[in-house]
Amino acid sequence: MLLIPYLIAAYGLLFVKLRWGLRLFGVFIVATIGLLTVMFLVEAYPIIARDGVAVFLEARWDPVRESYGVLQALAGTVLTSAVAMALAMPMALGVAVTINEILPARWRGMFGSLVDLTATMPTVIYGLWGLFVLGPTLQSLINYLPGGMMTSPYTLFTAGVLLAIMITPYAAAVIREGYALVPKPVEEAIYAMGATRFEAVLIKLRYIRNYILGGFFLALGRAMGETVAVAMVVGGNFVRLTTNIFESGITISSLIALQFPNAASYQYMVPALFAGALLLTLFGLAINAVAIYIIQRGQI
Amino acid sequence: MTAERKVEDVTAVRMVINWLGLGLFALLGVAAVVPLFLIIGDVYIKGIDAINRLGGLWVFLTELPPTPFDERGGVGPMLVGTLYMTALGALLGIAVGFPLGVYIGEMRREKFANVARAGVNVLVEFPTIVVGLFVYAVMSLAKEDLNRYLLYPLSKTLSPVGGWISLFIGPLDGFNAYAGAAALSIIMIPYVALITASAYASIEQPLREAAYAIGGREFNALFVVLRKAVSRAVVTAALLGTAKIAGETAPLLFTAFGNTYYAPFTGPTGAVSLWIWYAAQTPYDVQIASAYGAAAVLLTIILTIFIIARIRS
Amino acid sequence: MTGGGSTFVAPQMFGWSKTFYQVTGGKIQVNYQSIGSGAGTAQFLEKKLDFGGSDVPMPKDKYQQVAGRFVQFPVIIGSIVMAYNVPEIAYQKTGKYLNLTAEVIALIYMGEIKQWCDARIKALNPGLADKLPCKDIVAVHRSDGSGTTAAFTLYLSEAYPVWNQTVGWGFTVNWPADQKAKGTGGKGNEGVAQAVLQTPYSIGYVEFAYWAKNKDKYDQVGGVAFVRNDNDGKYYFPTTENVAMGAAAGLERYARKYGAPPSPEADWNPVSIEFTNPPRGYPIMSFTYVFLWKDYAAEGYGDAATKAALLKEFFKWVLTEGQKQGNIVEGYIPLPSEVARIGLEALNLVKP
Numbered sequence: 001m002l003l004i005p006y007l008i009a010a011y012g013l014l015f016v017k018l019r020w021g022l023r024l025f026g027v028f029i030v031a032t033i034g035l036l037t038v039m040f041l042v043e044a045y046p047i048i049a050r051d052g053v054a055v056f057l058e059a060r061w062d063p064v065r066e067s068y069g070v071l072q073a074l075a076g077t078v079l080t081s082a083v084a085m086a087l088a089m090p091m092a093l094g095v096a097v098t099i100n101e102i103l104p105a106r107w108r109g110m111f112g113s114l115v116d117l118t119a120t121m122p123t124v125i126y127g128l129w130g131l132f133v134l135g136p137t138l139q140s141l142i143n144y145l146p147g148g149m150m151t152s153p154y155t156l157f158t159a160g161v162l163l164a165i166m167i168t169p170y171a172a173a174v175i176r177e178g179y180a181l182v183p184k185p186v187e188e189a190i191y192a193m194g195a196t197r198f199e200a201v202l203i204k205l206r207y208i209r210n211y212i213l214g215g216f217f218l219a220l221g222r223a224m225g226e227t228v229a230v231a232m233v234v235g236g237n238f239v240r241l242t243t244n245i246f247e248s249g250i251t252i253s254s255l256i257a258l259q260f261p262n263a264a265s266y267q268y269m270v271p272a273l274f275a276g277a278l279l280l281t282l283f284g285l286a287i288n289a290v291a292i293y294i295i296q297r298g299q300i
Numbered sequence: 301m302t303a304e305r306k307v308e309d310v311t312a313v314r315m316v317i318n319w320l321g322l323g324l325f326a327l328l329g330v331a332a333v334v335p336l337f338l339i340i341g342d343v344y345i346k347g348i349d350a351i352n353r354l355g356g357l358w359v360f361l362t363e364l365p366p367t368p369f370d371e372r373g374g375v376g377p378m379l380v381g382t383l384y385m386t387a388l389g390a391l392l393g394i395a396v397g398f399p400l401g402v403y404i405g406e407m408r409r410e411k412f413a414n415v416a417r418a419g420v421n422v423l424v425e426f427p428t429i430v431v432g433l434f435v436y437a438v439m440s441l442a443k444e445d446l447n448r449y450l451l452y453p454l455s456k457t458l459s460p461v462g463g464w465i466s467l468f469i470g471p472l473d474g475f476n477a478y479a480g481a482a483a484l485s486i487i488m489i490p491y492v493a494l495i496t497a498s499a500y501a502s503i504e505q506p507l508r509e510a511a512y513a514i515g516g517r518e519f520n521a522l523f524v525v526l527r528k529a530v531s532r533a534v535v536t537a538a539l540l541g542t543a544k545i546a547g548e549t550a551p552l553l554f555t556a557f558g559n560t561y562y563a564p565f566t567g568p569t570g571a572v573s574l575w576i577w578y579a580a581q582t583p584y585d586v587q588i589a590s591a592y593g594a595a596a597v598l599l600t601i602i603l604t605i606f607i608i609a610r611i612r613s
Numbered sequence: 614m615t616g617g618g619s620t621f622v623a624p625q626m627f628g629w630s631k632t633f634y635q636v637t638g639g640k641i642q643v644n645y646q647s648i649g650s651g652a653g654t655a656q657f658l659e660k661k662l663d664f665g666g667s668d669v670p671m672p673k674d675k676y677q678q679v680a681g682r683f684v685q686f687p688v689i690i691g692s693i694v695m696a697y698n699v700p701e702i703a704y705q706k707t708g709k710y711l712n713l714t715a716e717v718i719a720l721i722y723m724g725e726i727k728q729w730c731d732a733r734i735k736a737l738n739p740g741l742a743d744k745l746p747c748k749d750i751v752a753v754h755r756s757d758g759s760g761t762t763a764a765f766t767l768y769l770s771e772a773y774p775v776w777n778q779t780v781g782w783g784f785t786v787n788w789p790a791d792q793k794a795k796g797t798g799g800k801g802n803e804g805v806a807q808a809v810l811q812t813p814y815s816i817g818y819v820e821f822a823y824w825a826k827n828k829d830k831y832d833q834v835g836g837v838a839f840v841r842n843d844n845d846g847k848y849y850f851p852t853t854e855n856v857a858m859g860a861a862a863g864l865e866r867y868a869r870k871y872g873a874p875p876s877p878e879a880d881w882n883p884v885s886i887e888f889t890n891p892p893r894g895y896p897i898m899s900f901t902y903v904f905l906w907k908d909y910a911a912e913g914y915g916d917a918a919t920k921a922a923l924l925k926e927f928f929k930w931v932l933t934e935g936q937k938q939g940n941i942v943e944g945y946i947p948l949p950s951e952v953a954r955i956g957l958e959a960l961n962l963v964k965p
Contacts, residue, residue, distance in 0.1 A: 007396070018518040022403035026416035029400055029493070032486065033419045036426065036434050063758075064781030094328025102326050111333070113606055118336045119540050120602040122547030124576045125595050129339050131804065136811045151751055152797040153811050154804075168332045170491070173540060174498050177533050181502040196314050198321035211498055218494050221424030227550045228428075228577070236756020236798020239791045248797040250756070253427035257550055258800060260429060261649020262758030262784040265672055277430050284425045288418040367628040368942045474661040475615070557617070558646040560627060561634070568615055568644055578647060581803040582624050583826040583944065 040278040047271035055275045059241035068272035072241040074279055076156055076234065076249040077224055083160025083245060084167060084223045085216070091164070092171035092215060096179045097201055112176065119169035127232035130162045135233055142246060149246060154235040156242075156249040162233055167222045171215035178211025179204065213291065220287070224280065227257040252276045340599065347596025350589035360593055365560050365575060368584035375594045377562045378570035381477060382546060382598070385556060385571060388481035390542040393488030397541065398534065400489065401496025402522065408501060417497070424490040432551035435483040439474070439555070447471040467564040477569035480556030487551060488541040495540070499533030535609050543602045549573045572598050614923055616645045618653020618666035619760050620801070621820060622901040625689055625942045626666060629935050633927055643927055650760045651784060657904050660913060663920055665904040668760020669784075670881030682907055684877040684963065686956035687900040688931055690946040692856040693765050694824045694897075695838040696809050696831055697816040699729055699748075702741045704836035712737045712848050713838040715772030715896070721816065722752050722769070723779065724793030729814060737841075746814070749795050753808045753817030756798030758784035764889075764899030765818045771890040772843055810834065818897075821851060822944020842896045849895040853946050859894025861949045866892055874951065877959030898946075903928065903956075908964045918965065925960050932956045 010024035047055050047068065058069030095115050099108050135153030138161060142150045150157070182204050190200045205212065235248020236258065242249050250258075256273045263269040351360045355372035366373025404417045455470040472478065503526060515521030549571075552558070557568040558578075572594045579591035616626075623645060630643040648656070650667040657665030658675060670676075671685055695713060704710055717733055720726040726733060728747050735742040755762045766782035780786050790796035797812075799805035802823045809817040810830055824837055831837060839848040842859075849855045867887035868874050875884040881902065890896050905924060910917035934940060936947040948956075 010399070011395075018522065019407065022399055022407060023412065025396060025399040026403045026412055028396065029423065029489065030416055030419045033423050036423075036430070039434055039437060040430075060787070061785065062787035063785050064783050064787065091328045091332040094325045094330075095332050096329075097322075097325040098329030102322060102329075111329075114333045114336060116536065116540060116543075116606065117340075117603065118333065120543030120547065120599070120606070121336075121339060122549070122573050122576060122595060122598060124547070124549055124573060124580065125339065125343060128580050129335075129342065131807055133338070133342075139811070151749075151795050151812065152753075152808060152815075154797065154799065154808060165332075165335045170540070172332065173495055173536055177495070177498045177536075178502055196318040198318040199314070201321070201325070210501070214494060214498050217421045218424060218491070221421055221490070224425040225427050231756070232800045232804060234756075236754075236800065236804075237791045237796060238756075238798075239787050253429075256427050257429045258757035259785060260433075260652070260758075261553075262651030262760075264655035265651035265669075265784060277427065280425065280427070281422060284422040285418070288421050292414065292418065364631065364634075365627075367631045368624050369628055370631070473615075553648060554652075557615070557648075559644045560630070561642040561644055563642065563644070568646070574646075578623065581801045583803070583806075583820075583822045584624060584942070585826075587624070 037281055040274050040281065043274035044271050044278050047268050047275055050268065055272060056279055061238045063266050063269055066266065066268045068268060070252065070255070070272065070276040070279060072238055073250050073252040073255045073276055074283065075241055075243065076251040077253070077280065079156050079243070079245050079249070080160045080163060080230065080251055081220060081223045083157060084163035085220060087161065087164035088168045088171060088219055089216060091168045092175055093205065095168065095172040096175040099176060100179050101197065101201055115169045115172050118165065123226065123228045126162060126166055127229040130158060130229060130233035134158060134162055152235055152248055154233050155247055156234060156245045159230045159234040159251070160245065162229055163223045163226055166226065166229065167219040170222055171219035174215035174218055175211050178208035182207055217291065224284065225253055227253045230254040231257050252280045343592060343595045343599060346592040350593035351596065354590060354593060361597070366586045366590050368587060370586060373590055375572055375575055375590065375597065377559055378572045378575045378594070379597065380562070381556065381559065381569040382572040384565060385477050385481045385484060385569065386542060386546045389484030389488060389545050390538070392481065392485035393541055394492055394538050397489040397492025398496055401493040402500055404493060405497035405500030406522065420490045420493050428487055428548060429550035429553065431486050432483045432554050435479050436554040439479045443472060443474065470564070470566045473567040475555065475557035475568040477556055477565035480552045480569060483551035483555045484545040484548060487548060488545050491541040491544060492537045495537035496534055499530040503529055539606055539609055542605065546598060546602060547573050549577045614643050614663045614920060616643065616664040616666060617648045617656060617662050619650045619668045619901050620647035621668055621691055621760050621899070622666050622689055623647035625945050628942045629931050629940065632940060633930055641923055641927065649758060651758060654904070664924060667902050667904065668899055669763050670885050670902055671904060673880065673882055676880045681878065683904055684907060684959040685881055685902045685904050686877045686959040687948060687952055688903050688956065689901050690856060690860050690898055690948060691901065692821045692851055692895060692898040692946060693761060693818050694821055694851045695816060695818055695840065696824050696835070697838060698809050698813055698835040699746065700813060700834055701746050702744050703834055704832040707741060707744065709740055710836045711741065711838045712841065714841045715769060715843060719769045719773040719776040721750055722788060722790050723776065724790040726750065727794045748814040751795045751797060751812050751815035752790040753805050753815050754788050754796060754798055755805060756800050760784065760899060761802060761818065761820055762786065765897065767889050768897045771886065772896070820944065825944055840896060842893065844890065844892045851895055855895035856898050856946045857949060859891040859896060859898055860888065860952065862893040863888035863891035864949065864951055874955060877955055877962065905959070905963055907962050921963055922965050925963055925965065929957065929960055
């Protein structure tokens with residue numbers, strides 16, 4: 001309704017006064033996010049009114065008694081994302097370096113396309129693969145090591161590994177962009193100093209740390225928002241808070257996806273789920289704030 | 301003498317580190333794609349076998365999906381739905397994501413641009429089902445007015461064109477393809493924006509100054525002259541985004557709803573991803589097979605788009 | 614026509630829909646999607662769907678809001694089996710299946726019975742007692758809200774009152790086993806089925822078809838349990854006949870208690886309680902109900918007259934032809950004719 005004239009105006013402005021046109025797009029996205037957050041607040045209000053902030057600070061899920069807490073879901077999101085990023089960032093860096101430094105020119109396009117292809121797989125297929133292949137494989141692997149204990153194939157760790165595979169291409173895409181655009185003079189200077197290939201790589205990576213950060217956030221966002229694949233392999237234990245990644249758990253996104261379809265039958269479940277979404281949003285904003293702070297301090 | 305030997309040792313150590321380090325990167329890079337082969341292989345093996353068993357490619361692409369009794373079937377209605385919603389969603393996603401990315405990347409000195417960038421980072425992480433719920437809420441609020449003031453008169457004016465136009469434009473039901481496309485586009489925007497932003501941010505200053513010098517008007521400079529420099533990144537952004545939304549399930553649940561029959565886009569619409577979601581979790585072999593076949597079809601479409609784009613660029 | 618709701622009934626509903634589509638020469642499309650019983654009920658009440666499908670009857674609070682304006686009736690029966698994975702007593706190895714009772718199952722999911730060699734399990738299975746290993750039981754449940762869970766927990770609540778007091782029943786419950794023992798969740802019946810197959814020393818509840826399809830695999834690692842009907846003391850194996858016996862017995866008990874079979878306009882929550890844990894037969898089963906409005910025009914649907922007529926035709930077919938052998942999907946159990954009759958009665962109340 002308002003949307004269509006708004007977008008037409010923004011596009012029109014692009015041609016007349018470019019910068020203002022662009023700014024309108026920025027406004028649009030901030031407005032959309034604002035609206036989404038407002039929706040969360042409105043929907044979550046009933047349970048915040050009833051329980052206060054307890055819903056954010058406790059770990060409980062008892063629909064029969066209408067008692068909910070989403071802390072365990074937040075912990076799950078944090079843990080799975082941490083595992084996923086710890087595995088994905090090195091792989092993404094590996095991809096960028098392999099494409100730009102190691103592979104002969106003919107193979108670069110193909111390898112790059114392969115990596116991009118990982119991003120194109122429907123999440124349901126990843127979920128199924130995780131259910132039938134990855135989960136059991138990881139369970140055998142971990143239980144083989146001394147002290148490793150995975151009672152079920154479907155745990156936070158399984159979800160983290162699956163996420164890592166899924167988010168690598170996003171981080172890789174951003175890092176590849178930056179890597180390929182390291183200016184020639186800079187590259188020549190590095191080699192002129194007598195660096196080995198590997199040392200040059202390290203210097204270049206430091207040079208493009210902006211992109212690495214950008215890729216980091218894209219991948220992190222993807223990991224935190226992934227619903228379907230995680231829902232199928234994370235194990236679904238949401239009555240207690242666990243910090244052991246080798247146990248079954250739950251993330252906020254998968255909690256919403258799993259419980260929402262039947263939530264309307266309960267009085268406070270929908271608000272509780274939206275409270276979870278709100279918590280996720282706040283958490284994301286906090287991470288972004290921290291990142292901006294780091295950047296400004298480091299004068300990147 | 302001693303100094304030379306020391307230099308040689310140090311160089312030798314550095315060379316070893318060199319090979320180890322590069323080797324590690326190569327290993328990591330390969331590790332990123334190995335699961336892909338496993339999954340693609342699995343999907344294609346089961347999928348092609350399924351398509352053959354269910355009646356062959358043409359049948360599979362056009363017929364209605366199989367019930368547990370059937371021996372043949374296809375994903376016709378769902379394929380049409382996915383193509384339509386993905387195309388629309390991608391169009392809108394690029395239309396909004398691209399300028400947004402230019403804004404964030406090109407004008408990153410501005411404070412508001414950083415706010416927008418933070419906003420986009422947050423948008424990326426929203427659970428996709430929530431985006432679907434948002435569109436559902438908006439749709440519920442706006443449907444009556446939209447139908448009465450815009451779509452009903454519009455469909456009346458367009459009806460002389462032919463009966464088929466009512467399949468596309470007309471008063472909307474609570475669940476329809478356009479709501480699905482809207483949800484998909486919201487999901488796609490941050491991806492396009494962030495990758496485009498990286499591309500524009502990476503243009504070196506001299507190049508940018510040259511572009512402005514040649515281009516005259518800013519619009520010319522940014523979009524025409526610098527086209528070559530950023531086009532590969534923008535194409536990647538568009539492709540990745542499109543491929544991602546083609547496979548999305550959760551946002552479509554309450555917007556497009558799903559449909560196992562051919563029906564107008566103004567009503568509930570099917571999607572391949574929704575069918576895979578449903579069918580792979582039934583215990584009936586014929587439906588599971590159709591899920592793998594559907595996955596194979598979806599993958600092939602995406603692969604084709606990728607290849608075409610790469611060849612052209 | 615558009616309907617949605619229970620995931621459990623979706624394959625059967627789709628089977629009916631497509632057969633009906635062919636029978637009517639491609640004229641009538643009934644599009645049913647599995648969005649969950651709760652969502653189906655909510656969307657039906659919001660008039661976004663023409664009919665709703667749900668594994669539990671209209672909840673009491675919502676019933677009070679719309680009483681007299683809608684009808685509900687069962688369309689199909691499903692049954693829930695207890696599959697387990699204990700290699701030492703696998704069916705292929707020993708030729709025997711486990712016997713279980715509601716009490717023991719409840720105690721397992723309450724985390725009170727923690728190991729397979731517990732005395733209470735041994736007491737029920739003297740023939741296998743020496744083979745039961747002292748390993749921790751992994752109790753698998755659903756991670757998504759589910760009608761299957763609702764039926765399962767309702768059964769435990771009715772058959773073992775302590776469960777009712779501590780846990781209760783619903784689409785999702787607070788499983789004590791998650792806290793006290795080893796509990797874990799799987800997404801969908803498929804997730805639970807896979808979890809049981811892949812996790813040694815686990816037990817889980819799944820819909821009949823998911824076990825039946827993988828029967829051989831389950832027999833290799835464990836099997837499925839005979840469940841005792843506490844009302845007549847016999848152990849029943851999950852088969853179509855035993856479940857149908859249970860459904861008929863449940864209806865009888867309701868009629869005896871309330872004087873007449875249930876009306877489609879009534880609140881079916883008490884009905885579902887009578888159907889649960891029936892006097893005879895395999896005791897763990899679930900019904901799927903369909904909700905229809907009585908007056909579509911008054912409720913504000915467009916094309917109300919056509920819709921109502923088509924819905925009546927479709928469901929009449931479902932309750933008559935659809936219950937016949939060739940139209941029932943494997944794993945579902947058709948309604949006994951007395952129960953189907955309630956649905957036909959309901960259709961008469963829908964204004965054409």
